[in-house]
Amino acid sequence: MSSEEHLKQTDTEARFEFKKEEKSAFAAEKGLTEETIRVISEDKDEPEWMLQRRLRALEQYKEMPMPTDWPGQPDLSELDVDQIVPYIRPDVDVRGGVDDWTELPDEIKDTFDKLGIPEAEKNALSGVGAQYESEVVYQNMQEQWEEKGVIFCNMDKAVQEHEDLVREHFMTKCVPPSDNKFAALHGAIWSGGSFVYVPEGVTVEMPVQAYFRMNSEGMGQFEHTLIIAEEGSEVHYIEGCSAPKYSAFNLHSGGVEVFVGEDAHVQYSTVQNWSKNTYNLNTKRAIAEKGGRMEWISGSMGSKATMLYPSTILKGRGASDNHITIAMAGEGQDIDTGAKVYHNAPNTKSTIESKSIAKDGGRTNYRGLVHIADGAENSSTAVECDALMFDNESTSDTMPYMEINESKVDVAHEATVGKIGDEDIFYLQSRGLDDDDAKQMIVSGFIEPITEELPIEYAVELNRLVELEMEGSLG
Amino acid sequence: MSTQVTANLSEDVVRQLSEERNEPDWLTNTRLEALAALEGLDLPDVIQTPGRRWTNLEALDFESLVDPLDQSDETIRDVEGDAEVLTFREAIDEHEELVRETFGSVIDPHHNYLTALSTALFTTGTVIYVPEGVDAGDVTIRAEMNSRSLFSQTLVVTEKSASVTILESIESGDVEVDGHRYFSNLVEVVGGENSYVQYGSLQNVDRETYTYTLKRGDADTYATVNWIEGNLGSQLTRSDVETELNGDGSETKIVGAFFGHEEQHLDINARVWHQAEHTTADLVTRGVLDDEARSVYEGVQDVGRDAWNTSSYQRENTLMLSDESEADASPKLIIHNHDTEASHSATVGQVDAEEMFYMTSRALDPTTARNMLVEGFFVPVLEEIEVDAFREELQELIAARLR
Numbered sequence: 011m012s013s014e015e016h017l018k019q020t021d022t023e024a025r026f027e028f029k030k031e032e033k034s035a036f037a038a039e040k041g042l043t044e045e046t047i048r049v050i051s052e053d054k055d056e057p058e059w060m061l062q063r064r065l066r067a068l069e070q071y072k073e074m075p076m077p078t079d080w081p082g083q084p085d086l087s088e089l090d091v092d093q094i095v096p097y098i099r100p101d102v103d104v105r106g107g108v109d110d111w112t113e114l115p116d117e118i119k120d121t122f123d124k125l126g127i128p129e130a131e132k133n134a135l136s137g138v139g140a141q142y143e144s145e146v147v148y149q150n151m152q153e154q155w156e157e158k159g160v161i162f163c164n165m166d167k168a169v170q171e172h173e174d175l176v177r178e179h180f181m182t183k184c185v186p187p188s189d190n191k192f193a194a195l196h197g198a199i200w201s202g203g204s205f206v207y208v209p210e211g212v213t214v215e216m217p218v219q220a221y222f223r224m225n226s227e228g229m230g231q232f233e234h235t236l237i238i239a240e241e242g243s244e245v246h247y248i249e250g251c252s253a254p255k256y257s258a259f260n261l262h263s264g265g266v267e268v269f270v271g272e273d274a275h276v277q278y279s280t281v282q283n284w285s286k287n288t289y290n291l292n293t294k295r296a297i298a299e300k301g302g303r304m305e306w307i308s309g310s311m312g313s314k315a316t317m318l319y320p321s322t323i324l325k326g327r328g329a330s331d332n333h334i335t336i337a338m339a340g341e342g343q344d345i346d347t348g349a350k351v352y353h354n355a356p357n358t359k360s361t362i363e364s365k366s367i368a369k370d371g372g373r374t375n376y377r378g379l380v381h382i383a384d385g386a387e388n389s390s391t392a393v394e395c396d397a398l399m400f401d402n403e404s405t406s407d408t409m410p411y412m413e414i415n416e417s418k419v420d421v422a423h424e425a426t427v428g429k430i431g432d433e434d435i436f437y438l439q440s441r442g443l444d445d446d447d448a449k450q451m452i453v454s455g456f457i458e459p460i461t462e463e464l465p466i467e468y469a470v471e472l473n474r475l476v477e478l479e480m481e482g483s484l485g
Numbered sequence: 486m487s488t489q490v491t492a493n494l495s496e497d498v499v500r501q502l503s504e505e506r507n508e509p510d511w512l513t514n515t516r517l518e519a520l521a522a523l524e525g526l527d528l529p530d531v532i533q534t535p536g537r538r539w540t541n542l543e544a545l546d547f548e549s550l551v552d553p554l555d556q557s558d559e560t561i562r563d564v565e566g567d568a569e570v571l572t573f574r575e576a577i578d579e580h581e582e583l584v585r586e587t588f589g590s591v592i593d594p595h596h597n598y599l600t601a602l603s604t605a606l607f608t609t610g611t612v613i614y615v616p617e618g619v620d621a622g623d624v625t626i627r628a629e630m631n632s633r634s635l636f637s638q639t640l641v642v643t644e645k646s647a648s649v650t651i652l653e654s655i656e657s658g659d660v661e662v663d664g665h666r667y668f669s670n671l672v673e674v675v676g677g678e679n680s681y682v683q684y685g686s687l688q689n690v691d692r693e694t695y696t697y698t699l700k701r702g703d704a705d706t707y708a709t710v711n712w713i714e715g716n717l718g719s720q721l722t723r724s725d726v727e728t729e730l731n732g733d734g735s736e737t738k739i740v741g742a743f744f745g746h747e748e749q750h751l752d753i754n755a756r757v758w759h760q761a762e763h764t765t766a767d768l769v770t771r772g773v774l775d776d777e778a779r780s781v782y783e784g785v786q787d788v789g790r791d792a793w794n795t796s797s798y799q800r801e802n803t804l805m806l807s808d809e810s811e812a813d814a815s816p817k818l819i820i821h822n823h824d825t826e827a828s829h830s831a832t833v834g835q836v837d838a839e840e841m842f843y844m845t846s847r848a849l850d851p852t853t854a855r856n857m858l859v860e861g862f863f864v865p866v867l868e869e870i871e872v873d874a875f876r877e878e879l880q881e882l883i884a885a886r887l888r
Contacts, residue, residue, distance in 0.1 A: 082819065368823075379534055384808070399823030402790060408818040411534050414833045417774075417805035421833035423816065429823040 067197025168205035203233030300326030339372030566622025706732030745778030
């Protein structure tokens with residue numbers, strides 16, 4: 011059975027919305043104190059420098075105000091970090107993860123089975139990491155890549171086994187905790203996540219994947235992803251996220267740092283489908299050296315509120331960046347996403363393609379920043395945003411910012427907003443499609459430029475998620 | 486951040502201004518209320534991105550800029566057709582009820598610190614009244630600023646099915662004043678049902694002057710309020726041109742042109758609110774930057790919940806002639822109604838190398854070629870100007886800057 015068939019056969023709602031009884035070996039107290047952080051760090055047997063970094067981030071977190079004065083930003087007033095359980099270790103003896111699905115306890119294995127992860131691994135991936143609550147429970151890398159020196163392991167393990175690399179790159183140059191309040195929070199209580207290291211000149215031909223699953227009520231997930239691609243290397247990292255729906259709020263505040271070496275190429279794809287009571291407040295950033303190429307591909311479907319602006323610093327001459335994003339907001343959702351690109355060197359190039367769909371009172375916002383520094387001559391950037399709206403209760407905003415300090419540049423921004431065309435629907439109906447199918451077809455066509463960039467499993471998943479969202483509204 | 490009231494402002498000063506003009510009590514009170522509000526009001530919102538504020542209005546020292554009792558201007562008001570064009574004082578004598586009803590109805594005097602300051606202290610201004618059904622033709626207002634500070638207030642009222650084209654220009658006079666100066670201009674347009682207003686404005690004050698202008702129109706059913714805003718002068722310009730489309734089928738066009746050189750700072754804003762059905766807006770701004778000039782542009786298209794069948798377009802293009810210049814732009818779309826066709830775009834670039842090559846290969850020297858391309862860049866904006874004299878003047882000012 012191909013993964014596409016697998017996905018078709020699994021009822022999508024059942025795939026993402028099921029929840030398991032909470033079972034944990036260790037759960038930190040609610041809220042955030044120095045004591046909690048010491049306990050997490052000790053439980054992970056971390057070196058002293060990491061504990062110190064956590065404590066410093068905690069100080070910064072306490073000092074920084076909540077972001078509340080951005081024009082049109084999502085409402086964070088109901089988010090009470092003190093009510094969030096920051097750390098849960100699942101009740102299994104899989105510290106550091108296992109490398110065989112059969113070694114996982116049935117209920118966890120079942121979870122990932124339902125999500126279709128093992129199936130995808132067999133068919134299309136170089137390696138898989140799976141995180142359940144705060145810990146990575148499964149980790150596997152195909153041998154052929156390991157032989158070439160590629161490292162793909164969970165972040166906690168990386169702190170132990172690749173300490174020098176982690177110490178140099180972890181929340182230092184790319185995403186320092188001082189970047190924003192939630193980056194600081196993340197720096198204090200991060201747990202789990204992935205570490206990817208690709209040595210010079212190595213091309214990892216199949217994507218590596220990590221899947222994050224939040225299962226418990228009222229918890230926070232703070233996984234950290236660190237990708238280091240050395241000169242001339244190439245890797246594609248895929249991340250998937252989901253959580254069932256509970257009445258209490260969940261908080262997801264991940265951190266992603268990507269180092270794109272000279273002439274290296276990193277693609278980072280993610281489809282996130284957090285439950286609709288999750289606050290998704292992430293910081294993702296890449297630094298691209300000379301000739302390096304960074305590609306972000308993201309689909310933001312779930313969550314109550316998302317504030318996420320993956321950014322790239324084009325540091326070396328001729329570095330380039332592509333952003334492809336799609337956001338969909340339904341009832342009660344506020345998806346505030348965009349992209350940031352800093353052109354800090356000559357001959358750098360970026361493109362941003364953003365599509366959003368708002369319906370049933372949902373709100374989507376594109377918030378982007380393109381900064382072209384003085385001296386970044388012959389740089390070019392093109393930003394394109396398209397929004398599709400279903401009904402009059404929904405809202406869609408576009409707030410791009412462009413800071414241009416250099417004259418020898420080519421900057422273009424374009425955005426359009428439109429409703430679903432009555433004529434298009436009429437045309438499809440006159441060809442025998444019912445209203446729902448017609449609308450679904452139009453939406454699928456609208457997002458096609460994005461889905462065609464995704465690996466097939468993800469394109470299928472994204473389409474299924476869109477269909478699921480649509481069914482809910484049109485039934 | 487609220488701003489302190491400067492020491493040279495007091496109730497007595499405001500009363501004196503009002504008494505000298507023999508104003509009715511309600512206007513004196515409006516001024517006094519604006520003065521009282523100053524302490525709690527903020528300067529106009531300025532775009533901020535992490536780590537920076539795009540325009541630094543806080544740096545203006547109102548203490549030394551504002552000299553309320555020594556305001557002086559030379560203003561010529563030319564009327565070709567049937568509009569009633571009156572100084573603010575004349576208008577109060579002749580149409581007190583009209584002024585009382587409409588003054589402050591489009592721009593809330595307490596909108597921000599600078600609007601309140603202007604309301605409390607204005608000494609010059611024009612009221613243009615076009616009665617129902619009158620096609621008034623062209624009105625020209627040429628103002629010269631002859632003092633350290635000058636506060637001006639313009640009110641345009643077009644009744645049902647009336648129409649008028651207004652051109653306003655502001656320059657610095659020959660009077661010598663040491664140090665920096667401040668010019669403030671508030672313009673309100675009350676566009677009645679099915680009426681038509683084109684309001685063109687050309688600011689070319691000297692480099693010692695800071696300017697603030699807020700122009701806002703209210704368009705009733707089927708009304709059209711069009712704006713043309715040309716900014717060439719001033720050290721620091723803050724210009725807000727806005728239309729509220731409050732009536733079904735109303736329209737607006739906001740056309741902007743700016744040309745900054747040396748160390749000029751231009752903060753240009755165009756905003757439109759679609760509040761009714763079948764409204765249309767078109768925002769077009771073109772600007773050129775040379776030397777170390779800096780431009781900040783914000784365009785807002787806000788489509789309200791009840792604004793069914795909206796069409797809204799925005800374009801902004803900046804041409805950079807120098808490496809030291811900086812152009813920041815933020816074109817915003819805020820959409821609450823799905824029955825909308827909207828787009829916005831912004832570009833920044835330099836003079837096209839291929840075009841330059843083409844022209845120099847036709848034997849034009851590079852400077853002439855570049856100047857022709859810059860002049861050509863403004864054509865889409867110039868084409869929107871209905872009055873020949875105004876278009877030619879803007880064209881000449883652009884050409885003069887290129888020589």
